[in-house]
Amino acid sequence: MNALVFTGTGLAMEERPIPLPGPGEARIRVTMAGICNTDVELYQGYYGFSGVAGHEFTGVVDRAPDQPELEGLGVTAEINCGCGACLDCLAGDPRHCPTRTVIGIVARQGAFAQYLVVPITNLHLLPKGVDDTQAVFTEPLAAALEIAEQVHLTPRTKTLVLGDGKLGLLIACALRVFCPSLVCVGKHPEKLAVAQAHGVKTIHVSGPDQYARHIGEFGRFDVVVEATGSENGPALALDWVKPRGTLVAKTTSRNPSLIDMARVVVDEIRIQGSRCGDFSWALSFLEQGLVEVTRLVEEIYSFDRFEEAMARAMTPGAKKVLVKF
CATH class of the missing domain: 3.90.180.10 (Medium-chain alcohol dehydrogenases, catalytic domain)
Known part of the structure; x- marks a missing residue:
């Protein structure tokens, strides 16, 4: 072979x-x-x-x-x-x-x-009606849906996905099923357009100086999913989490990440690591055409x-x- x-x-x-x-x-x-x-x-x-x-x-x-x-x-x-x-x-x-x-x-x-x-x-x-081009997304979709197993999400949960990379985009499109007002922050207008087609609200940023302005505009969030793919992502995501909120960490990077643990303690922020998920649930999502x-x-x-x-x-x-x- x-x-x-x-x-x-x-x-x-x-x-x-x-x-x-x-x-x-x-x-x-x-x-x-x-x-x-x-x-x-x-x-x-x-x-x-x-x-x-x-x-x-x-x-x-x-x-x-x-x-x-x-x-x-x-x-x-x-x-x-x-x-x-x-x-x-x-x-x-x-x-x-x-x-x-x-x-x-x-x-x-x-x-x-x-x-x-x-x-x-x-x-x-593979379910009937789900072709290879769809089913090949089972593993990353399961990883996206794992968040909904780990964190209680409702239509009233103010949720943000930070990052519009391959996984971040999929997370935003999948979790919108649970949180219709979900917001995705990213750097690529053409990828954010894909999220918008799924009904996701988006924020386009072209530089680090723009984050503070948007935090002032949107406020902080109950749940922030960090999916930037960068070791700097967790520290950036922490700024978006409200007191007693949850930071979901999806990034694995070659270099270690640094975050302000004093902020985590004082604001009583929960940090939830998230990796692999339930394939059966992901295949059901694909079969129903939810993403x-x-x-x-x-x-x-x-x-x-x-x-x-x-x-x-x-x-x-x-x-x-x-x-x-």
């Missing part, structure tokens, strides 16, 4: 053996993959990563010896693969298994290859044009770049 390898200094298309599924595993023939900011950071050296990345994908079950009835079905898969025996796994939370592998990120081959092997327990069947994810697609490239796809994904202001196999 062909596999796109992050070498630590660049990209290389390699011919590799087609993997064999072990007990309790299925082999997936990849049909579509998405490039997210984590992939870009891995390519740029985050975690000292080398190998086959890619964790947003759809495919068809090619082989599943333990459950052959799955063969030929369209699927996506949760990315965290737990040991199955630790306290977290036994409690039903393999996402926090201390020895977990993570598809395309930690010690497990990712989806930038023609085939990959995943645990059958991680598989989710028009195809509006978030920048361009679709064939797998043999992956280097072009990565370059496009790294372009400032780019939306989601997809790779078709």
